[in-house]
Amino acid sequence: IKDVKAFMNLATDRGYNTNMAFLRKEFVKLREEPEIIFLTYDEVLKLMELKLEKREHKEVRDLYCFGCFTGIRHSDLVALSEENVHKDHIIFRVKKTTEANSVPLNKYSRKILDRNKGKYLGKCLPQLSLLSVNKYLKELIKEAKITRKVQITHYRGAEAIIENLPMYEAITFHTSKKTFMTN
DSSP: OHHHHHHHHHHHHTTSOOOOGGGSTTSOOOOOOOOOOOOOHHHHHHHHHOOOOOHHHHHHHHHHHHHHHHOOOHHHHTTOBGGGBOSSEEEEEOTTTOOEEEEEOOHHHHHHHHHHTTSBTTBSSOOOOHHHHHHHHHHHHHHTTOOOEEEEEEEETTEEEEEEEEHHHHOOTHHHHHHHHHO
């Protein structure tokens, strides 16, 4: 609909169109409001303290929990270098918006930085792709026994399709940002 409206505006500007029906309010894109899936503060702490065997699970846990405590996107987390870390905060330029940002560190985010110091050639955190993180995150949440159900609603036309999934099936790295904002 956005593309059709852009095309219609261009056609109107050039004098090819005189029918202005496309400007009416009811000519809008139907939009799904996404569910807000997040971990509770207690679930994040449980994950933070979980004893893990697999290296991948430890790395994903550190990336995810760091995201939960700072609200920083995956692309910015993997780009953080030791120069971005100052005594009590991180200063970096947001990749998506190019804005400068300063994020305070709490005792948990500081612990994760300390645990990973010097492991990743000048980077602060594990260097995993978002695809890998999301795959291992599902395994990690299942291992942590975080099985709380979340409701996901999809639409097929006007028909709502509601699914109740355990957290370990619904979780993605993006929920770390939602967890930060919610908690």
